[in-house]
Amino acid sequence: MSLKGKSAVITGSTSGIGLAYARALAQEGANITINGFGKAEDIEKERSAIEREFGVKAAYSPADMTKPAEIAEMIATAEKTFGSVDVLICNAGIQFVSPIEDFPIEKWDQIIAINLSSAFHCMRAAVPGMKKRKWGRIISTASAHSLVASPFKTAYVSAKHAIAGLTKTVALEVATDGVTVNCISPGYVWTPLVEKQIPDTMKARNMTREQVMNDVLLAAQPTKEFVKVEEVAAIAVFLCSDAAKNITGANISVDGGWTAA
Ligand code: NAD
Numbered sequence: 001m002s003l004k005g006k007s008a009v010i011t012g013s014t015s016g017i018g019l020a021y022a023r024a025l026a027q028e029g030a031n032i033t034i035n036g037f038g039k040a041e042d043i044e045k046e047r048s049a050i051e052r053e054f055g056v057k058a059a060y061s062p063a064d065m066t067k068p069a070e071i072a073e074m075i076a077t078a079e080k081t082f083g084s085v086d087v088l089i090c091n092a093g094i095q096f097v098s099p100i101e102d103f104p105i106e107k108w109d110q111i112i113a114i115n116l117s118s119a120f121h122c123m124r125a126a127v128p129g130m131k132k133r134k135w136g137r138i139i140s141t142a143s144a145h146s147l148v149a150s151p152f153k154t155a156y157v158s159a160k161h162a163i164a165g166l167t168k169t170v171a172l173e174v175a176t177d178g179v180t181v182n183c184i185s186p187g188y189v190w191t192p193l194v195e196k197q198i199p200d201t202m203k204a205r206n207m208t209r210e211q212v213m214n215d216v217l218l219a220a221q222p223t224k225e226f227v228k229v230e231e232v233a234a235i236a237v238f239l240c241s242d243a244a245k246n247i248t249g250a251n252i253s254v255d256g257g258w259t260a261a
Contacts, residue, residue: 009088014034027054065114116159
């Protein structure tokens with residue numbers, strides 16, 4: 001239980017990879033703030049399960065990652081509730097698939113806000129407390145799309161490349177403060193985010209569901225399998241350990257070999 005007594009905020013953790021981070025850090029003893037959208041009863045079920053299964057405290061923040069004031073409030077509330085924010089995982093993200101000429105301007109703005117700017121606002125709010133306590137772990141979920149592009153994902157690929165730059169910059173700023181800043185870049189992980197993009201990809205590429213699964217998604221991954229959410233979360237747990245204190249500014253791939261090709 002390496003994180004006993006520490007507090008972790010994970011954005012976009014009502015589902016998918018974020019929820020797996022929350023559960024994995026709770027298993028290590030951290031008190032948890034989960035965040036994201038969904039049905040109130042589903043969120044409460046996940047929150048209370050974390051407390052029950054791992055014997056930690058778990059709170060829920062409804063902060064909308066497109067709203068800087070709500071983000072600052074989420075970090076302040078977590079500091080007040082648990083005494084600190086020691087681990088910050090910037091994970092909230094959405095996807096939209098369309099050729100650039102039809103890409104809705106409001107979708108571009110929304111993806112940049114949720115997938116990129118929210119990480120800036122979270123880090124900006126959490127760094128002072130981490131510097132004061134001389135310990136912190138900041139992790140963002142980037143993507144294989146922080147390293148390579150795919151057509152029809154202008155906003156997503158742009159935001160994810162920028163997350164890698166934000167990670168490196170903040171890592172340098174806090175390098176002597178006991179705070180590490182890294183990002184994790186998964187390939188395709190089977191979550192609602194991937195499932196939801198299948199219909200639009202079918203339309204954009206004029207393909208069947210099966211063709212999208214095999215010729216677009218798994219085609220990119222030499223291992224020919226989806227990454228599991230628990231495999232992504234295990235990297236975050238390692239990055240939070242003392243053994244990882246000299247890993248900072250890194251972009252760690254977990255993509256079945258996608259970006260090796
Ligand atoms: P998901 O759809 O299961 O989860 C996304 C989470 O973000 C949910 O909790 C959702 O409620 C939350 N969210 C969305 N908009 C929000 C907002 N405005 N404010 C607060 N929360 C909001 O998706 P996922 O696949 O688990 O994605 C998590 C992260 O992992 C994203 O940043 C995504 O880009 C990244 N990622 C996913 C994959 C993949 O294949 N699934 C691959 C690489 C990177």
